[in-house]
Amino acid sequence: MKLQVQIKMNEGLFLRNPEHTELGKNIIKHSIQLIARYGFEAFTFKKLAEDIGTTEAGIYRYFENKHLLLIYIIAWYWGWLEYQISFQTNNVKDPAVKLKKVIKLLATTVEDDIKTNYVDESLLHQIVISEGSKAYLTKQVGEDNKQQFFKPYKDLCAVIGNIILECSPKYKYPRSLATTIIEMAHFQNFFMNNLPSLTDFGKNKEETEVVAFLKDLVFSSIKKV
Amino acid sequence: MKLQVQIKMNEGLFLRNPEHTELGKNIIKHSIQLIARYGFEAFTFKKLAEDIGTTEAGIYRYFENKHLLLIYIIAWYWGWLEYQISFQTNNVKDPAVKLKKVIKLLATTVEDDIKTNYVDESLLHQIVISEGSKAYLTKQVGEDNKQQFFKPYKDLCAVIGNIILECSPKYKYPRSLATTIIEMAHFQNFFMNNLPSLTDFGKNKEETEVVAFLKDLVFSSIKKV
DNA sequence: TTAAAAAGATAGCAATACTATCATAAAAAA
DNA sequence: TTTTTTATGATAGTATTGCTATCTTTTTAA
Numbered sequence: 123m124k125l126q127v128q129i130k131m132n133e134g135l136f137l138r139n140p141e142h143t144e145l146g147k148n149i150i151k152h153s154i155q156l157i158a159r160y161g162f163e164a165f166t167f168k169k170l171a172e173d174i175g176t177t178e179a180g181i182y183r184y185f186e187n188k189h190l191l192l193i194y195i196i197a198w199y200w201g202w203l204e205y206q207i208s209f210q211t212n213n214v215k216d217p218a219v220k221l222k223k224v225i226k227l228l229a230t231t232v233e234d235d236i237k238t239n240y241v242d243e244s245l246l247h248q249i250v251i252s253e254g255s256k257a258y259l260t261k262q263v264g265e266d267n268k269q270q271f272f273k274p275y276k277d278l279c280a281v282i283g284n285i286i287l288e289c290s291p292k293y294k295y296p297r298s299l300a301t302t303i304i305e306m307a308h309f310q311n312f313f314m315n316n317l318p319s320l321t322d323f324g325k326n327k328e329e330t331e332v333v334a335f336l337k338d339l340v341f342s343s344i345k346k347v
Numbered sequence: 348m349k350l351q352v353q354i355k356m357n358e359g360l361f362l363r364n365p366e367h368t369e370l371g372k373n374i375i376k377h378s379i380q381l382i383a384r385y386g387f388e389a390f391t392f393k394k395l396a397e398d399i400g401t402t403e404a405g406i407y408r409y410f411e412n413k414h415l416l417l418i419y420i421i422a423w424y425w426g427w428l429e430y431q432i433s434f435q436t437n438n439v440k441d442p443a444v445k446l447k448k449v450i451k452l453l454a455t456t457v458e459d460d461i462k463t464n465y466v467d468e469s470l471l472h473q474i475v476i477s478e479g480s481k482a483y484l485t486k487q488v489g490e491d492n493k494q495q496f497f498k499p500y501k502d503l504c505a506v507i508g509n510i511i512l513e514c515s516p517k518y519k520y521p522r523s524l525a526t527t528i529i530e531m532a533h534f535q536n537f538f539m540n541n542l543p544s545l546t547d548f549g550k551n552k553e554e555t556e557v558v559a560f561l562k563d564l565v566f567s568s569i570k571k572v
Numbered sequence: 573t574t575a576a577a578a579a580g581a582t583a584g585c586a587a588t589a590c591t592a593t594c595a596t597a598a599a600a601a602a
Numbered sequence: 603t604t605t606t607t608t609a610t611g612a613t614a615g616t617a618t619t620g621c622t623a624t625c626t627t628t629t630t631a632a
Contacts, residue, residue: 138609145610161486166588177611182590252484259477261386263541276544295547295560301538302531302564309530310523316488319501322520335520339527343567363578370579391619402580407621 127237129201134269135194138184147240148174149184150198153191158245162192162253189260193271196257199246200274202238203227204281217288218341224282225336228307230329251308279304290344299343303336310335352462354426359494360419363409372465373399374409375423378416383470387417387478414485418496421482424471425499427463428452429506442513443566449507450561453532455554476533504529515569524568528561535560 131141140146152173157165167181167188174180185191206227211220232243258272266272282303283296293299310321310332318324323331356366365371377398382390392406392413399405410416431452436445457468483497491497507528508521518524535546535557543549548556 143609163485167590168588177613178590179592179612180610183609187589255480256484258542259481259537260388267542272542276542279545295563297544298531298535298538298546298548298557298560299564301534301545302527305530305534306523306527309526312484313523313526317483317492317497317501319522320504320526321523323523332523335523338520339524339564339568343564368578392621393619402582403621404581404623405579408578412620 126239127202127205127235129198129205131194131198131201132270132273135190135197135271136184137182137186140184140194145174145176145180146184148176149181149191150195151240151242154195154242154245154249157192157195157253158248162188162249162256189257189262192253193257193266195246196250196254197271197274198241199243199250199254200278202235202241202243204274204278206232207278207281211285217285220285221282221289221340222337224285225303225307225340226333228304229311229332229336251312254308255305275304286340286344293344299340303340306339307332307336352427352430352460354423354430356419356423356426357495357498360415360422360496361409362407362411365409365419370399370401370405371409373401374406374416375420376465376467379420379467379470379474382417382420382478383473387413387474387481414482414487417478418482418491420471421475421479422496422499423466424468424475424479425503427460427466427468429499429503431457432503432506436510442510445510446507446514446565447562449510450528450532450565451558453529454536454557454561476537479533480530500529511565511569518569524565528565531564532557532561 128141131139133139138146140150149170153165153170156170156173160169165188167185168178171178171181185194207224210227211223214220214223232247235241235243258266258275260266279297279300282300286293286296286299310323311329313320314323314327314332318327322335353366356364358364363371365374374395378390378395381395381398385394390413392410393403396403396406410419432449435448435452439445439448457472460466460468483491483500485491504522504525507525511518511521511524535548536554538545539548539552539557543552546557547560
């Protein structure tokens with residue numbers, strides 16, 4: 123029996139559900155490849171259509187514009203990651219162990235998950251690192267937020283915040299610390315690989331060092347009473 | 348006597364030095380206003396030209412494209428901020444006090460500085476918060492970095508890293524902690540105002556709370572031996 | 573005063589970000 | 603099986619963006 127992971131996506135993100143058709147799945151698959159290769163700015167629906175072997179109009183039947191497509195794939199990633207976290211911390215009692223697993227999941231390269239056939243999670247992880255914040259760093263963030271487009275990110279933040287509170291019930295900034303972990307897991311990785319002098323990991327460029335930094339940061343913050 | 352602050356800018360960022368002419372200063376002034384108002388994506392040289400009362404071609408004589416103009420104004424901000432830091436921490440002996448001043452400077456709204464007449468620093472601060480990371484989150488980051496376009500950010504990071512080391516000579520991640528302070532000062536502010544459930548400051552929306560969070564984060568990390 | 577530099581005015585062009593329409597193929601319902 | 607819906611393909615068109623080029627006029631500096 124093959125297990126298929128289904129991430130429930132916000133209906134407002136698309137005009138036609140890409141999960142329901144071959145073309146739709148191709149749009150997701152190829153857009154992940156193209157955005158990872160060329161970056162979000164250089165990514166266009168025309169190039170995507172050519173890559174898939176369909177027409178521009180075909181893409182527009184699924185997504186109103188490339189910004190919503192970006193939000194879609196990033197939101198998919200957060201949903202997928204929350205599932206990974208719940209799966210991997212299941213039956214773990216010690217909240218500190220849970221939190222360490224979360225940090226590791228956030229800050230190390232994910233393996234391509236066979237359970238989701240048309241999404242390459244490791245490519246998607248790269249996109250989340252370099253393009254992720256562009257999903258909300260816009261003037262429409264308020265409207266997008268009203269439509270709940272960032273719910274998967276918020277849910278993840280709440281999950282991590284709760285683990286932090288399990289570790290340290292009196293800690294005052296569980297959510298801000300959660301977003302700090304998430305954002306820094308990605309930014310430190312990006313800096314390490316692209317602007318190494320902004321980090322202390324330039325020599326080895328090892329993800330494990332980012333993990334060590336984050337663990338140190340987080341546990342010294344919350345262990346203090 | 349009027350003091351004028353001059354930030355030395357990288358020559359590779361522009362075709363013609365905007366500080367040397369009226370039009371150039373207008374380009375900087377109006378682009379800060381327009382980017383702050385409409386966001387970087389919606390900002391175009393055509394709109395900028397109309398706003399100034401010149402032509403598109405006129406802008407292109409100063410900046411090759413809007414991406415370099417963004418890097419320019421962000422780099423200017425980092426230069427200006429480093430000056431503010433050196434000014435405000437001058438004669439302060441206790442490195443912990445210095446570090447607290449740095450956090451406050453990063454995380455609270457700056458007052459428009461009379462010493463720089465064509466730059467509105469508080470608007471620019473808003474731009475750095477919502478558009479700053481777009482300067483380097485691109486596929487050209489490597490080439491831009493080779494041309495030293497991010498030197499002001501790196502210098503600031505080094506300055507803060509050194510203050511951290513003064514506080515705690517054995518701390519292992521001074522640079523990564525410095526970038527964490529810088530990025531989180533801005534992201535927590537953005538989240539507080541736009542996606543409040545990602546922070547613990549949603550109720551009051553007070554910058555002072557971001558400052559408190561960062562101080563807690565930083566000093567619990569470095570005080571531990 | 574004269575030449576060099578900067579700015580203004582206009583034109584044009586390829587790419588982007590869409591929208592619209594009509595035909596056809598595939599899938600689902602009758 | 604036939605009809606009807608639904609999805610896709612093919613093509614066209616339009617406004618805006620992101621430039622480059624050229625020519626003229628104004629300003630500045632030698």
